[in-house]
Amino acid sequence: xxxxxxxxxxxxxxxxxxxxxxxxxxxxxxxxxxxxxxxxxxxxxxxxxxxxxxxxxxxxxxxxxxxxxxxxxxxxxxxxxxxxxxxxxxxxxxxxxxxxxxxxxxxxxxxxxxxxxxxxxxxxxxxxxxxxxxxxxxxxxxxxxxxxxxxxxxxxxxxxxxxxxxxxxxxxxxxxxxxxxxxxxxxxxxxxxxxxxxxxxxxxxxxxxxxxxxxxxxxxxxxxxxxxxxxxxxxxxxxxxxxxxxxxxxxxxxxxxxxxxxxxxx
Numbered sequence: 001x002x003x004x005x006x007x008x009x010x011x012x013x014x015x016x017x018x019x020x021x022x023x024x025x026x027x028x029x030x031x032x033x034x035x036x037x038x039x040x041x042x043x044x045x046x047x048x049x050x051x052x053x054x055x056x057x058x059x060x061x062x063x064x065x066x067x068x069x070x071x072x073x074x075x076x077x078x079x080x081x082x083x084x085x086x087x088x089x090x091x092x093x094x095x096x097x098x099x100x101x102x103x104x105x106x107x108x109x110x111x112x113x114x115x116x117x118x119x120x121x122x123x124x125x126x127x128x129x130x131x132x133x134x135x136x137x138x139x140x141x142x143x144x145x146x147x148x149x150x151x152x153x154x155x156x157x158x159x160x161x162x163x164x165x166x167x168x169x170x171x172x173x174x175x176x177x178x179x180x181x182x183x184x185x186x187x188x189x190x191x192x193x194x195x196x197x198x199x200x201x202x203x204x205x206x207x208x209x210x211x212x213x214x215x216x217x218x219x220x221x222x223x224x225x226x227x228x229x230x231x232x233x234x235x236x237x238x239x240x241x242x243x244x245x246x247x248x249x250x251x252x253x254x255x256x257x258x259x260x261x262x263x264x265x266x
Contacts, residue, residue, distance in 0.1 A: 013237040016262030031212030045103040047207035052111040056082035091123025107202035139179040195222035217243030
């Protein structure tokens with residue numbers, strides 16, 4: 001993999017860099033590279049995978065609305081348009097890389113779209129995970145687009161590998177949370193409150209939560225607020241920078257750079 005460095009001189013981040021963010025760790029790298037993930041996770045036991053991977057639909061940097069306004073975001077890496085077979089293989093690869101580090105009882109939540117639901121499900125099964133249930137995040141506002149029916153929801157695949165444990169009483173399969181308004185940090189940011197709810201349902205205080213597609217770092221912030229340890233991977237140095245800044249703003253704790261894993265990055 002070619003090295004990619006952020007342009008912002010305040011935080012120099014390269015692929016392979018690792019950071020300590022309080023009790024959490026952040027790796028700038030590809031979650032499908034098994035050697036890198038093995039060095040990063042080490043002897044950790046993951047109780048929960050909670051993540052929002054690229055949807056394989058080539059989400060563009062500038063997203064125009066009917067008003068004609070365009071918002072600019074850093075490109076979402078690994079989000080080139082993919083066929084169903086390619087996305088199924090992509091899902092299988094990153095799930096297999098995480099599987100050796102799962103706790104005996106674990107859970108998995110994957111955000112995704114209607115378009116890629118079936119290859120996502122098949123990729124989960126290929127990687128020996130159970131696709132147990134489909135949850136719906138219902139937003140309080142619609143997403144403007146060209147479809148006949150404007151989407152007001154995203155799907156969440158819920159499952160596990162081997163065995164699982166549900167910590168709370170029964171919850172509803174339709175989860176109603178407002179979509180973060182006009183975020184300049186990430187085009188597909190998820191509400192921290194929604195992530196907190198899923199974390200509380202499927203992990204205990206002190207458990208390890210893994211997010212292999214960190215984005216703007218909302219899972220890490222939710223873990224900080226619920227006293228879980230987050231291990232986060234994000235391929236884009238630009239988004240790693242955003243994750244660090246959001247954590248530092250929330251906690252007042254400065255990120256610390258750890259020994260790099262660039263020597264095992266392919």
